[in-house]
Amino acid sequence: MTNILFIEQLLNGIQFGTMLFLMSAGLTLIxxxxxxxxxxxxxxxxxxxFCAALVAGLTGSFWLALGASLCGAAIAGVLIExxxxxxxxxxxxxxxxxxxxxxxxxxxxxxxxxFGAFPLYLSIPESLxxxxxxxxxxxxxxxxxxxxxxxxxIAIGLYILITKTRLGIRIRAGQNDREMISALxxxxxxxxxxxxALGASLAGLSGALIGAIQSVEVGMGEPILILAFVVIVIGxxxxxxxxxxxxxxxxxxxxxxxxxxxxxxxxxIEPSYATSIGSSIGSMLIYILMALIxxxxxxxxxxxx
Amino acid sequence: MIIEKFxxxxxxxxLIIIPIFxxxxxxxxxxxxxxxxxxxxxxxxxxxxxxxxxxLISFGHAAFFGTGGYxxxxxxxxxxxxxxxxxxxxxxxxxxxxxxxxxxxxxxCAFLSLIIGFLSLRTSGVYFIMxxxxxxQMLYFFSISWPTYGGEDGLSxxxxxxxxxxxxxxxxxxxxxxxxWLMITLFISFKLINxxxxxxxxxxxQNEERVKSVGIETYKVKLIVFVISGTMAGLAGSLYxxxxxxxxxxxxxxxxxxxxxxxxxxGGMARLYxxxxxxxxxxxxxxxxxxxxxxxxxxxxxxxILEILYAxxxxxxxxxxxxxxxx
Amino acid sequence: xKNKILNIKNLSKSYGAFKVTDQIAIDLNFNEIxxxxxxxxxxxxxLIKQIVGSVKQDRGSILLxxxxxxxxxxxxxxxxxxxxxxxxxxxxxxxSAIENIILSLLNKSNKTFQLFKNIKDNNELxxxxxxxxxxxxxxxxxxxxxxELSHGDRRKLEVGLALAMNxxxxxxxxxxxxxxxSGTQMMINLFKKIKLNTPILLIEHDMEAVFALADRxxxxxxxxxxxxxxxxxxxxxxxxxxxxxGYEI
Numbered sequence: 001m002t003n004i005l006f007i008e009q010l011l012n013g014i015q016f017g018t019m020l021f022l023m024s025a026g027l028t029l030i031x032x033x034x035x036x037x038x039x040x041x042x043x044x045x046x047x048x049x050f051c052a053a054l055v056a057g058l059t060g061s062f063w064l065a066l067g068a069s070l071c072g073a074a075i076a077g078v079l080i081e082x083x084x085x086x087x088x089x090x091x092x093x094x095x096x097x098x099x100x101x102x103x104x105x106x107x108x109x110x111x112x113x114x115f116g117a118f119p120l121y122l123s124i125p126e127s128l129x130x131x132x133x134x135x136x137x138x139x140x141x142x143x144x145x146x147x148x149x150x151x152x153x154i155a156i157g158l159y160i161l162i163t164k165t166r167l168g169i170r171i172r173a174g175q176n177d178r179e180m181i182s183a184l185x186x187x188x189x190x191x192x193x194x195x196x197a198l199g200a201s202l203a204g205l206s207g208a209l210i211g212a213i214q215s216v217e218v219g220m221g222e223p224i225l226i227l228a229f230v231v232i233v234i235g236x237x238x239x240x241x242x243x244x245x246x247x248x249x250x251x252x253x254x255x256x257x258x259x260x261x262x263x264x265x266x267x268x269i270e271p272s273y274a275t276s277i278g279s280s281i282g283s284m285l286i287y288i289l290m291a292l293i294x295x296x297x298x299x300x301x302x303x304x305x
Numbered sequence: 306m307i308i309e310k311f312x313x314x315x316x317x318x319x320l321i322i323i324p325i326f327x328x329x330x331x332x333x334x335x336x337x338x339x340x341x342x343x344x345x346x347x348x349x350x351x352x353x354x355x356x357x358x359x360x361l362i363s364f365g366h367a368a369f370f371g372t373g374g375y376x377x378x379x380x381x382x383x384x385x386x387x388x389x390x391x392x393x394x395x396x397x398x399x400x401x402x403x404x405x406x407x408x409x410x411x412x413x414c415a416f417l418s419l420i421i422g423f424l425s426l427r428t429s430g431v432y433f434i435m436x437x438x439x440x441x442q443m444l445y446f447f448s449i450s451w452p453t454y455g456g457e458d459g460l461s462x463x464x465x466x467x468x469x470x471x472x473x474x475x476x477x478x479x480x481x482x483x484x485x486w487l488m489i490t491l492f493i494s495f496k497l498i499n500x501x502x503x504x505x506x507x508x509x510x511q512n513e514e515r516v517k518s519v520g521i522e523t524y525k526v527k528l529i530v531f532v533i534s535g536t537m538a539g540l541a542g543s544l545y546x547x548x549x550x551x552x553x554x555x556x557x558x559x560x561x562x563x564x565x566x567x568x569x570x571x572g573g574m575a576r577l578y579x580x581x582x583x584x585x586x587x588x589x590x591x592x593x594x595x596x597x598x599x600x601x602x603x604x605x606x607x608x609x610i611l612e613i614l615y616a617x618x619x620x621x622x623x624x625x626x627x628x629x630x631x632x
Numbered sequence: 633x634k635n636k637i638l639n640i641k642n643l644s645k646s647y648g649a650f651k652v653t654d655q656i657a658i659d660l661n662f663n664e665i666x667x668x669x670x671x672x673x674x675x676x677x678x679l680i681k682q683i684v685g686s687v688k689q690d691r692g693s694i695l696l697x698x699x700x701x702x703x704x705x706x707x708x709x710x711x712x713x714x715x716x717x718x719x720x721x722x723x724x725x726x727x728s729a730i731e732n733i734i735l736s737l738l739n740k741s742n743k744t745f746q747l748f749k750n751i752k753d754n755n756e757l758x759x760x761x762x763x764x765x766x767x768x769x770x771x772x773x774x775x776x777x778x779x780e781l782s783h784g785d786r787r788k789l790e791v792g793l794a795l796a797m798n799x800x801x802x803x804x805x806x807x808x809x810x811x812x813x814s815g816t817q818m819m820i821n822l823f824k825k826i827k828l829n830t831p832i833l834l835i836e837h838d839m840e841a842v843f844a845l846a847d848r849x850x851x852x853x854x855x856x857x858x859x860x861x862x863x864x865x866x867x868x869x870x871x872x873x874x875x876x877x878g879y880e881i
Contacts, residue, residue, distance in 0.1 A: 031431065037431050037434065084610060084614075087614055091613075093362060093430060093431060093434060094356075094362050095613050095617070097362060097364065097434060097566075098566065098567075098570055098609065098613055099609070099610055099613045099614070101563045101566075101609075102605075102606040102607075102609035102610045102613070103606065103610065104606070105602045105603065105605055105606030105609070106603055106606035106607055106610065107606075108602075109600040109601075109602050109603035109606065110600075110603055112599075112600055113600045113603065222559075226438065226439065226442050226559065229435045229438060229439060230435075230439050232435075233432060233435050233436060233439070237431060237432070276450070276451065276452055276453070279450050280446075280447050280450045280451050282450075283443075283446040283447060283449075283450050284443045284446060284447050287439050287440065287442065287443035288443075290436070290439055291424055291436075291440075294424065294427065294428060294432070294436060295424060295427065298427050298428045298432065299428075299432065300432075496747070496748045496750075497747055497748075499750045499751060499752065500746055500747050500748055500749060500750065500751055501738055501743040501744060501745075501746040501749070501751045501754070502744065502745055502746055502747045503751070504727075504731070504734065504735055504738070504751055505735070505738065505744055508724045508727065508735050511724050511725055511726060512722060512723070512724055512725070514686075514722060515718075515722045515723065515724060515793075516724075516735070517706055517707045517710065518684070518706070518710055518715075518716060518718075518722075519710060519715075519735060519736040519738070519739060519793060519796070519797060520707060520710035520711040520739035520740075520797060521707070521735075521738060521739055521744050522707050522744075523707070525745075526744070526745075529745075
């Protein structure tokens, strides 16, 4: 285990974490403001990636594709919120879980129907292709650095939105007391639609960004969704700060764990066992982390109990 | 209520008559299909206790279903390949006897649900949903990355496990074994619901604060229900492996958790026969729509959404005018 | 003093800088009804929550029959003999009235973890439940589903649930709220009977009831106990009159 490898993997972990943040920020906002648990959030990730792939295929422009992912996911978000989600706000969590689970089936099979079962491809644009040296010795993928940058920019953007704009004030007030803000004349249903669409578009963007390094296929959002849940449970539901810290924590733990745990175990156990046990435990590591945090703080690091 | 009881009797009747039909006309397909419904119903009956009656929204029951399945697969695998399972501290062999596999699967799943329940029940609401989901996913990823038992490709067992004096490979025989288990779990479920303990856990679903204030330790009650529920799901998983002679990580996936939930909800929550109706409906949809289109789950999703928005009490609920317990 | 069934000292709870209960000292003798009155927002609810155990105090101690229960959880306190009613009726909606009572009987009869015997076969519990329903004059509607009971009947059921626990002490939180003349009178008669066996800490706004029942009255305002005494003492207490802004009480 060299320092270079470690820093590389650390950066990978941070990159993973920033994408997780895009997913979890939306999820936790939607829960914090509307009290809605949305299992179909991963579908927006998928929709964003598919929109991007479609537009990239048609126009050849990566940047237009990114824009398309934001728009496409946002539009999908608005439509779904109006047609289905808004009937769920008053329902209990079980109904929300089931309805949004059903929504996943609907959306996944719908996309599969339209696009077929084969994955689409989205390529990294020329300008971001290749590597770039950082910290003298380390050569890192330009595109991954770009992702990290985007992630941080969006985090800052969200921070500014939430703390310094009117919309942000309404969102924060809504998190605290829904009835009050409607009594104060804020158009609740519009606010909810906006928040939902915002969450959806963030998810869509991360889908498109990752779609360029992995493939764009049906169901791609689900593993990320589960991780996003782990993140917001760790960070505390409703807390964007918690989502950010949780995402980086989860991203780094997962990446470093998978890469280095087998090697670490090789010190103690026979190498062939160490590899398989190491990678198995590595894949379970963040869940173990989550369990540990929940035992000590049942409402997450920054959540309200 | 009377109509519901009538309907329930009809369901059981069908569960018996269809395989007999299959036996007489030599169409094992119907026997196997009914067996599948029965096994999934057992998992649903387990979940219904925790979810339908006690209000514990566990999105991770696949953890127990899948563990039961894997315990069975692993024990068979070792027996068929004549390899030791462990050799320390004592030699432990595999087994291909159902009478040994079932107790092992039950004990392992009871223990697993005890641990997961112990940790998860410290939380509530959304946290509980997510933590149960996450634990199941943890096991899912573990099973994919553990190469010894097939990893992602799964584990095949070529010969179904044996039961004394019968040929379990015969579809009707195996169906009958599963039917007996269904009767047992229905019976246990019935007894629990009508007991004092049943009163406690059903009350918890509606007003936990009140139950605590009359001096009932709700955490303990919930934990016991959760363990019983998980154990039943685990038993179903074990039978499922024997049905298919195959087990793979997909039995641990959250989609499986979601599907078990669907049986419970579609059939009617907190109704004894609900999971059977739900499982039957699900399998029928899969078999009929599934022949027309690969994307049949699209329609399942649609039906489910419509049901949640407009027909909340499930299929059995349609027959019941007294809906005071449902929304 | 050995006479006290409930002895609360120095009970304090603050949320931030806001002192909701401030060094509250209050006690309950055997065979007495001790009424607690005070304006809304005075801290009564939080005081109850601290006694019952759903809110943890910052400081202070609670002794039940000489035993320190300050660190016990809400369920433990319920088991050990503190029984309460809720200000807003808290019942099990789909259970019938008698089933609600039976639920409350489970703990004392050690039947909570009976997993297999059919509860409907238990004649002993049914009999006990019926007796309680007779006490609270709800026997006619014993089979009615609780969510369909009238408001007044629900208040009665609340008290019935508390009675079923056979506790060491009762905490009644505005039990008369929303009751009509005959309902209030029934409660008054019932409480007079109850107190012969079990003391009651009564939080009430209905002054008529307080005067008819209370052996002692304490007045709480801004988180503090401002006066304690007999009904007559409290009625003539200037401080108390101030508390109620000059209303004749």
